[in-house]
Amino acid sequence: MSESTEIKIRALGDTKLFQPIQVGSNTLNQRIAFAPTTRRRATEDHTPVDLELEYYTKRAQAPGTLIITEATFASPQGSGSSRVPGIFTEKHVQAWKKINDSIHREGSFSSIQLWHLGRAADPKNLKDKGLPFLAPSAAYINEESEQNAIKAGNELRAFTLEEIKDLVNNQYPTAAKNALAAGFDYIELHSAHGYTLSQFLNPVSNKRTDEYGGSIENRARLILEIVDKLIPIVGANRLAIRLSPWATFQTSAPEGEEIHTYILKELEKRADQGNELAYVSLVEPRVSGNADVDKDKQQGNNDFANKIWKGKLIKAGNYTYDAPDFKDLLRDIEDNRTLIGFSRFFTSNPDLVNRLKHGYPLLKYDRDTFYNPNNWGYNTYNNHDETEVFDEKKEQGRVGVALA
Ligand SMILES: Cc1cc2nc3c(=O)[nH]c(=O)nc-3n(C[C@H](O)[C@H](O)[C@H](O)COP(=O)(O)O)c2cc1C
Numbered sequence: 001m002s003e004s005t006e007i008k009i010r011a012l013g014d015t016k017l018f019q020p021i022q023v024g025s026n027t028l029n030q031r032i033a034f035a036p037t038t039r040r041r042a043t044e045d046h047t048p049v050d051l052e053l054e055y056y057t058k059r060a061q062a063p064g065t066l067i068i069t070e071a072t073f074a075s076p077q078g079s080g081s082s083r084v085p086g087i088f089t090e091k092h093v094q095a096w097k098k099i100n101d102s103i104h105r106e107g108s109f110s111s112i113q114l115w116h117l118g119r120a121a122d123p124k125n126l127k128d129k130g131l132p133f134l135a136p137s138a139a140y141i142n143e144e145s146e147q148n149a150i151k152a153g154n155e156l157r158a159f160t161l162e163e164i165k166d167l168v169n170n171q172y173p174t175a176a177k178n179a180l181a182a183g184f185d186y187i188e189l190h191s192a193h194g195y196t197l198s199q200f201l202n203p204v205s206n207k208r209t210d211e212y213g214g215s216i217e218n219r220a221r222l223i224l225e226i227v228d229k230l231i232p233i234v235g236a237n238r239l240a241i242r243l244s245p246w247a248t249f250q251t252s253a254p255e256g257e258e259i260h261t262y263i264l265k266e267l268e269k270r271a272d273q274g275n276e277l278a279y280v281s282l283v284e285p286r287v288s289g290n291a292d293v294d295k296d297k298q299q300g301n302n303d304f305a306n307k308i309w310k311g312k313l314i315k316a317g318n319y320t321y322d323a324p325d326f327k328d329l330l331r332d333i334e335d336n337r338t339l340i341g342f343s344r345f346f347t348s349n350p351d352l353v354n355r356l357k358h359g360y361p362l363l364k365y366d367r368d369t370f371y372n373p374n375n376w377g378y379n380t381y382n383n384h385d386e387t388e389v390f391d392e393k394k395e396q397g398r399v400g401v402a403l404a
Pocket residue numbers: 035036037038039070071113190192193242283287289290291316317318319341342343344345370
């Protein structure tokens with residue numbers, strides 16, 4: 001392996017990163033999470049496959065690691081993209097159960113990230129399933145989405161109040177119950193990166209004039225209603241939320257600090273009443289979606305969140321940028337309640353936890369294989385001490401088989 005395919009790191013085994021931490025009612029052995037990472041290996045009916053079982057099991061190999069799944073469709077209405085897993089049929093539940101059993105056998109824990117696409121869906125994909133293309137308001141992400149919607153005969157329209165109630169009273173609770181039946185330890189609401197829940201927070205995508213639009217309280221109403229609905233169903237100690245205050249992924253302006261200050265204060269109120277969520281996951285301004293943000297374009301920071309939210313935090317976003325030293329990482333975990341999420345380096349280093357512990361070099365990831373349907377660039381990465389050579393053609397020919 002040439003030097004350029006690796007990055008050198010220092011061993012972090014003797015730092016706080018490798019001290020246990022309680023999250024909800026579980027104790028993790030180290031403060032590391034696999035951040036949610038969409039890889040599009042599921043079947044067209046959104047059932048997780050054997051390749052995913054192998055992939056997640058390997059990344060759970062260091063006992064006491066938190067594995068957060070790739071974003072997973074909460075409901076058919078929230079779908080609209082191919083080969084993404086779901087948690088809305090019995091088949092999905094059975095398939096995820098196999099993956100969770102395997103993660104638990106490794107001594108690790110799992111969190112499902114519940115996804116609803118809203119205006120980020122492919123309108124044709126929804127149309128083919130007889131489903132409408134819905135968002136907080138009929139404001140397209142871009143011209144291309146609008147053209148696709150017109151061509152598909154499925155133009156974007158605003159959720160009716162009844163459809164919003166259905167998200168709160170039906171779609172999310174059903175997904176959460178299914179997730180519990182599938183054995184997940186935690187349920188994370190994806191309220192980041194310009195998907196439905198984040199679209200409600202952002203005035204760029206939310207132009208409603210009813211109680212779900214306009215003021216900060218109104219824009220944050222949906223996410224808090226879902227949180228309040230799910231607390232008695234799953235228990236606050238199993239519930240989590242992901243927010244991206246600074247991301248401009250799929251939007252022209254970030255959501256910013258003010259609305260997140262309000263949301264975190266509201267979550268803190270619930271914590272004071274004995275309902276502290278398991279964790280709040282924050283995307284750092286160094287990244288937006290699945291890519292780095294140039295240093296001169298980075299805006300804001302998440303320090304405000306630490307001042308309000310007193311529970312556990314997971315922060316993710318290019319924490320390897322200052323390797324081998326990891327100064328930012330070490331500073332951010334100083335508070336004894338922050339975990340660090342890794343996404344891209346977990347794709348190419350199944351034993352990332354071990355590598356961080358011992359200071360073994362990290363293999364660089366391959367963006368070209370992030371969303372391919374086959375096994376090349378998926379289960380073709382070795383642990384530090386393994387030397388298996390994979391046949392590219394053969395692995396490209398290997399696609400997943402439904403687990404149920
Ligand atoms: C291929 C890929 C897929 C991703 N999928 C998701 C996702 O499903 N849900 C989500 O909240 N973030 C997703 N992200 C963002 C990551 O969770 C993470 O915030 C980001 O990659 C920064 O972390 P990193 O620097 O460790 O990669 C994705 C990132 C990548 C690279």
